[in-house]
Amino acid sequence: MSAPPRAVELGLVGCTVCGQVCRAPGPLAQAACPRCGAVLRRRKAGSLARSWAFLIAAFIFYIPANLLPIMRTVSLGDVDDNTILSGVVELWVKGSPDLAVIVFAASIMVPMLKFVVLATLLVCAQRRSRWAQVQRARLYRLVDLIGYWSMLDVFVVSLLTALVRFGFFSEVEPLPGVIYFGLTVILTMLASMSFDPRLTWDTDKDAP
Amino acid sequence: MSDEHKPGPYDDLPEPAVRRRRLNASLIWLVPTLAALVGLSLAVKAWLQQGPTIRISFASAEGVEADKTEVKYKNVVIGRVEAVDLSEDRKRVIVKVALNKSAESFATAGTRYWVERPRIGLGGVSGVGTLLSGSYIGADVGDSQERKAFFVGLENPPAVMRGAPGKSFVLHSDDLGSLDIGSPVYYRRIRVGRVSSYQLDEDGKGVTLRIFVDGPNDRYVTRSARFWNASGVDVSLGADGLKVNSQSLATVIAGGVAFQDPPGPHDTTPAAEDTRFTLFADRATAMAPPDGPGQYVRMRFDQSVRGLAVGAPVEFLGVNIGRVVSINLDYDAGRQRFPALVGALLYPQRLGRAYEKLAAAAASHGGEEGLLGTLVAHGLRAQMRVGNLLTGQMYVALDFVPNAPKATFDPRAKPLELPTAPGSFDKLQEQVVQIVDKVQKIPFDSIGRHLDDSLAGLDGALKQVNGQLLPQLNRTLEGAQQTLHSANGALSADAPLQRELGDTLEQLQRMARSLRALTDYLGVHPEALLRGRQDAPPPPAPPSPGRKP
Ligand SMILES: [Zn+2]
Numbered sequence: 036m037s038a039p040p041r042a043v044e045l046g047l048v049g050c051t052v053c054g055q056v057c058r059a060p061g062p063l064a065q066a067a068c069p070r071c072g073a074v075l076r077r078r079k080a081g082s083l084a085r086s087w088a089f090l091i092a093a094f095i096f097y098i099p100a101n102l103l104p105i106m107r108t109v110s111l112g113d114v115d116d117n118t119i120l121s122g123v124v125e126l127w128v129k130g131s132p133d134l135a136v137i138v139f140a141a142s143i144m145v146p147m148l149k150f151v152v153l154a155t156l157l158v159c160a161q162r163r164s165r166w167a168q169v170q171r172a173r174l175y176r177l178v179d180l181i182g183y184w185s186m187l188d189v190f191v192v193s194l195l196t197a198l199v200r201f202g203f204f205s206e207v208e209p210l211p212g213v214i215y216f217g218l219t220v221i222l223t224m225l226a227s228m229s230f231d232p233r234l235t236w237d238t239d240k241d242a243p
Numbered sequence: 244m245s246d247e248h249k250p251g252p253y254d255d256l257p258e259p260a261v262r263r264r265r266l267n268a269s270l271i272w273l274v275p276t277l278a279a280l281v282g283l284s285l286a287v288k289a290w291l292q293q294g295p296t297i298r299i300s301f302a303s304a305e306g307v308e309a310d311k312t313e314v315k316y317k318n319v320v321i322g323r324v325e326a327v328d329l330s331e332d333r334k335r336v337i338v339k340v341a342l343n344k345s346a347e348s349f350a351t352a353g354t355r356y357w358v359e360r361p362r363i364g365l366g367g368v369s370g371v372g373t374l375l376s377g378s379y380i381g382a383d384v385g386d387s388q389e390r391k392a393f394f395v396g397l398e399n400p401p402a403v404m405r406g407a408p409g410k411s412f413v414l415h416s417d418d419l420g421s422l423d424i425g426s427p428v429y430y431r432r433i434r435v436g437r438v439s440s441y442q443l444d445e446d447g448k449g450v451t452l453r454i455f456v457d458g459p460n461d462r463y464v465t466r467s468a469r470f471w472n473a474s475g476v477d478v479s480l481g482a483d484g485l486k487v488n489s490q491s492l493a494t495v496i497a498g499g500v501a502f503q504d505p506p507g508p509h510d511t512t513p514a515a516e517d518t519r520f521t522l523f524a525d526r527a528t529a530m531a532p533p534d535g536p537g538q539y540v541r542m543r544f545d546q547s548v549r550g551l552a553v554g555a556p557v558e559f560l561g562v563n564i565g566r567v568v569s570i571n572l573d574y575d576a577g578r579q580r581f582p583a584l585v586g587a588l589l590y591p592q593r594l595g596r597a598y599e600k601l602a603a604a605a606a607s608h609g610g611e612e613g614l615l616g617t618l619v620a621h622g623l624r625a626q627m628r629v630g631n632l633l634t635g636q637m638y639v640a641l642d643f644v645p646n647a648p649k650a651t652f653d654p655r656a657k658p659l660e661l662p663t664a665p666g667s668f669d670k671l672q673e674q675v676v677q678i679v680d681k682v683q684k685i686p687f688d689s690i691g692r693h694l695d696d697s698l699a700g701l702d703g704a705l706k707q708v709n710g711q712l713l714p715q716l717n718r719t720l721e722g723a724q725q726t727l728h729s730a731n732g733a734l735s736a737d738a739p740l741q742r743e744l745g746d747t748l749e750q751l752q753r754m755a756r757s758l759r760a761l762t763d764y765l766g767v768h769p770e771a772l773l774r775g776r777q778d779a780p781p782p783p784a785p786p787s788p789g790r791k792p
Contacts, residue, residue, distance in 0.1 A: 047256065058256045066259035075259045081271065088271040092278035099285050113377055115311070222274070 048075050078231045083161055085229035090153050093222030096215045097146060103212035106192045110205045118212060119143065119188060141187035142216070149185070149223045152178050153230065160234035168235055175232045182224055189217045294322065294342035295350040299380070301396040304336040306360045306378030314340055314349075314356070316382040321346035324380065338396070340380070350392060353385020357397035399424060402439035408458030411439060412514065414500065416522035419450045420472045421498035428454050429473060429501040435460035438500065452522065454500060464502060467509040470522045471529035473501035505530055535592035537565070540659045541584060542625040542639065543573065548583040550637035551627055557587045559641040565589035567639060586658070587639060615659065619652040624664035629671065 042048060048059040048066075052073035059066070059075070066075040074080075104116035117125060119142045126135035152174045159171060195207040304327045306312070314322035322342035330337050342349055360378040373379065380396075383404050402425050403411065419441060428436035436456035444451055456464055500522065504511070514520075523529035548570055557565040569586035591598050605614040615623075622643040630638040641661070650662030733740050765771060 048259070056256055057259045059259060065261050067261070069257040069260050072260070081269075084269065085271045088275050091275040095275065095278040095282045099282060103285075218278075222278075 043077055048077055050075060078233055078237070079229065082229055082231040082234060083157060086153065086157050086226045089222045089226035089229060090150065090157070093146075093219045093226060094150060096218045096222065097150075100212055100215035100219050103215060104210045105188060105212035105216060106195070107208040107210055108195075108199075108206070109208070116210065119216065138187065138191070141185050145181055145185040146219060146223060149178055149181070149227070153223065153226050156230060156235065160230075160237070163238045165238050168238075171235050172232060175227070175230065175235065178227045182227070185223075186217065186220045189213055189220070292344050294344040294347055295392070296325070297340050297342060297350050297392050297394060299338045299340060299356045299394045299396045300330060300335045301338060301358060302335055302398055304338065306358055306373075307336075307338055307380065312338075312377070312379055314342065314346075314380045314382055315359075316346070316349065316384065321349060321382065338380070349382055349384055350390060351385065351387050352389040352391040353387035354391070354394065355383045355385070355397055355401055356394050357381050357400050359400060362399075402437050403455040407455075408461075409436065409456050410458070410461040410464065410514075410516045411453055411455045412464060413517055413519045414452040414454060414470055414522040415444075415519060416450050416452065416472065417524075419452070422452065422472065422500065423498065427499040428456060429499055430456075430460060430463050431503065432501075433460075435463070452500075462513045463504075464514045464518075465504055465509070465511045466514050466518070467505060467511075468502050468514065468520065469505050469529035470500055470502040470520045471526050472522055472524055473499045473526075501526070503530075531593075535590060537588040537590050538659070539568075539586060539588055540661050541586050542661050542663050544583045544585060544625075544627060544663050545580060546583070546627065546665065548585065548627065548637070550629070550635040551585065551639070552636070555630075555636070555638045557589060557639045557641065559594065562594060564591065564593045564641075585639065615661075616652050616654045619650060619662060622647045623661075624650070625661045626664050 042056075043059075046059060047056055049056050050068035050071060050073055053068060053071040055068050055070040057066075057069065057075060059077075067073065068075055079085075101119055104118050104121075106117050106122070108115045108117065115125075119138075123135050123139045123143070126132075126138060156171055156175055156178075159166060192207070192209045192213045196209050199205055199207045301307070307324055307327055309324055309326050312324040313320045314324070320343075322340050324338055325341045326339040328337045328339070329335075357380070358378055359373055359381040361373050381400060383401055385405060403409075422438055422441065424438055424440060426438040427434045428438065436454055439453045439455045441450055441452040443449075502520075551567065551570060553567055553570060555567045556563045557567065565588050567585055567587050569584075571584045571586075573582050573584045574580075575582055591601070594601070601614060622645060623641060624644045624647050626640045626642060626644070627637050628640045630636045644664045647664055652662060653660070732738055735741075764776075768776070
């Protein structure tokens with residue numbers, strides 16, 4: 036075996052909270068850190084299941100988030116209900132292509148990217164694949180980093196709602212779509228948080 | 244791979260403590276399940292709200308936008324425009340509308356759709372709200388239950404909503420005037436309804452209008468109601484002067500219909516729905532008693548017809564019984580003259596009771612023409628007279644001319660020709676000339692001179708009065724005043740004259756007393772007359788002056 040040894044091979048386990056290293060010769064069950072009392076685990080508990088669950092829920096909410104209008108703008112009596120996509124189109128048509136690109140990236144591309152990346156990571160981890168492990172690790176860091184940045188739409192809507200309150204002539208009102216969109220973003224964040232990146236490297240059949 | 248208990252340098256590390264097991268991780272699958280349920284409920288809700296889809300054809304899609312324009316009934320949103328397309332022949336636009344589930348009854352035959360957009364017309368501004376809220380498609384549901392998916396949209400909002408309280412009536416008129424759909428209907432100058440539609444008659448000889456009078460004011464439309472066109476200002480300059488008549492400023496601009504009951508006894512039963520009425524040109528015509536059939540007569544005037552216009556009244560003994568309908572020139576080759584042929588329509592029924600009696604009499608004279616013949620024999624002639632000296636408007640008067648030259652009258656002629664008498668205008672001119680002559684004969688100069696002299700004499704007389712008579716009069720009056728003054732002084736209670744009189748009377752009394760005392764003394768002592776008085780008690784001392792006895 037050319038690879039450097041891992042904690043499990045050395046019969047050790049580290050506390051994820053305080054960093055205390057303990058001896059763990061056998062399979063870990065109902066173990067707690069002797070120092071801080073946190074639950075000791077070799078890997079995050081049920082990481083794959085949690086990630087899958089959150090990811091699937093996020094994907095389900097992503098459908099109404101895109102179909103339902105997220106925001107109603109009223110300007111001079113012209114009532115305009117916009118979904119994410121129609122908002123992007125309108126921004127583009129009305130001469131703000133840069134804004135359109137940003138909103139498109141944040142609200143359409145990033146969530147989609149998260150779905151694809153998380154799904155890939157999960158599938159590969161489940162199959163203990165050795166394929167492109169380094170890149171997968173990088174992807175995970177990327178997904179984790181993006182995190183709440185795809186909340187952009189939610190931020191925009193809440194900001195506009197707070198700012199533009201000129202009564203009859205101009206008004207911005209959030210619509211249910213924005214809730215589903217927010218839920219989607221939160222659930223993808225939870226999914227990426229639940230994923231244990233160490234699983235990417237657990238390629239052995241008998242790994243925990 | 245990993246050996247059980249491999250000795251190593253970490254054996255002195257602590258053992259983990261044993262803890263009880265936590266909740267089952269599979270509960271996490273509740274999250275996606277919940278999400279799925281929410282998504283499903285959304286889908287079900289959307290599916291339940293899905294109503295029928297209809298297509299409406301419009302002439303133009305102005306103000307209609309896909310995904311944005313709403314369909315409203317009584318300002319409640321009942322659907323939304325999904326798509327706007329051209330029809331296959333490109334003549335109209337087809338608007339695809341997704342109705343709400345609750346608005347299924349609007350996809351039935353009889354429902355009317357129109358685009359409500361701001362409209363600025365003579366009748367006013369409508370749909371102002373849509374300026375701000377954007378256009379929308381208005382709907383008015385019908386009674387029908389028959390399903391329908393294709394509609395032809397109205398170009399204008401319907402004047403009357405279905406189910407609105409009120410009644411609709413049919414008016415018939417010669418022309419539309421300035422009326423339009425939506426033109427107001429007035430009752431006593433209050434707006435109570437509007438014109439809902441109009442169309443040409445089948446024969447093209449008139450216009451039929453439908454009006455709608457809102458409840459509860461529809462009850463004022465009685466069976467004998469008279470309708471007239473209240474459009475515009477009715478200015479007429481006729482033989483009877485200048486007449487200006489208008490209903491209101493709004494009708495001047497936009498036109499309108501007014502109605503009212505005729506004066507006098509009439510049927511006040513409210514008229515039934517769709518009752519037919521005549522729309523008169525103006526109020527006077529509407530309120531006039533019915534004319535009955537007109538009788539055309541022709542008159543031949545041997546004089547200028549200047550001032551006589553078509554429409555000029557024909558009066559019989561001052562009662563308007565018709566109007567002039569035509570004025571033409573004829574040529575009399577024999578006399579080298581151009582007589583004027585004036586045609587007129589007479590409405591004998593306007594004579595009222597006289598007509599009834601005349602009709603009875605006509606029966607014994609061989610019809611109306613025979614009666615007319617008798618009247619002509621008695622001197623009935625047509626004359627042109629000046630109706631208005633200011634404007635020179637003429638009218639035709641039918642009057643009995645005394646000592647009229649005999650005229651021929653053919654009662655069987657078609658048209659009837661009434662004999663004429665020289666117009667009053669020539670006579671009037673003559674009379675005016677005579678008056679002017681007489682006026683000229685008045686010797687204004689000498690009158691003036693005499694008046695001057697007389698005035699001078701009067702002036703002198705007045706001066707005399709002023710200068711001589713008045714001072715003397717003044718003095719006399721002063722003297723009289725003085726006399727009266729002295730008289731007043733003498734007669735007043737505290738005047739000296741009065742007091743002196745009183746004193747005198749008192750002294751006189753005293754004297755009388757002493758005299759009595761003396762006579763009494765002498766009666767007892769008569770010798771005293773000779774010897775003088777002895778010492779005897781003296782007579783009582785006279786009382787001090789002013790002391791009453
Ligand atoms: Zn610890």
